[in-house]
Amino acid sequence: MITEVDLSGTPCFAHGQKLSNLNTINFIFGPNGSGKTTLSQIFQNSADPRIQWDTNSITDIQVFNREFTANALASSAHLKGVFFIGKGAASTQAQIDTLQIKLTAEEKATTQAKTALDALLQEEDDIRTKLDNIAWDTKKKLEPSTLFPYLRGTLRSKATFTGSSELSVGGGI
Template sequence: MINEIQINPPVATYLNPTRLSDLRRINYIFGANGTGKTTISRVIAGDQGYDHCQLVWQGGGALERMVYNRDFVDRNFNQDGPLQGVFTLGENQVEAEREIARLRPDID
């Protein structure tokens, strides 16, 4: 479980060091647009460019992180096909769809 999220500037809308502490097993983070919700999710996900921010784990051992945010949707829901609104879920499936599209001229 994450005990604390430390966000260290410079990053997005955070101009001062910020700590989210006293976290529980389930936490809800909400706010207006531009207040840093996506930044928090990117810190949790361990995205590149957020290495200077830190997660403090209970017991010191990191657990698997699964973050569902706009970045996840962009990576995993393929909207490049001719049928918009028909989704292929999973990073492997998106790569397979791209490979099929790349090979389509040879197939035809």
């Protein structure tokens, strides 16, 4: 157990000031600027030379101050009324929030990419349709005997004719 704490050299206490008559569990409270945070920072380092221990003591100190609360408690941004408790919970929640923002941005980028892909596929389909129509119109203007050797079986059907553009046709037209 802590028997005494020398407060000399701290911003809120006079030189030679000591905190004594401590118990196993101590609650420190007071108005703003009275030295609560300064004391808690001293207590967080059990090896601090300003702390005097009795000879049979356990040197484990738990300090529950604003710093502890900021590090150990975090509220969920997504689940109202849900709090995470534990060492590092606040930083873990901050990491989760950062990853959630990144995920949302990636989902938005994916949606935009899919939209762009759909537009390009539609444009490709429109170009193929336009090409098929131009080829059919051009075929209708030519003498059948000129095309017959190259397009056997495709002269009477536009569907068959436009499908032949995927075949390798020998010779020139």
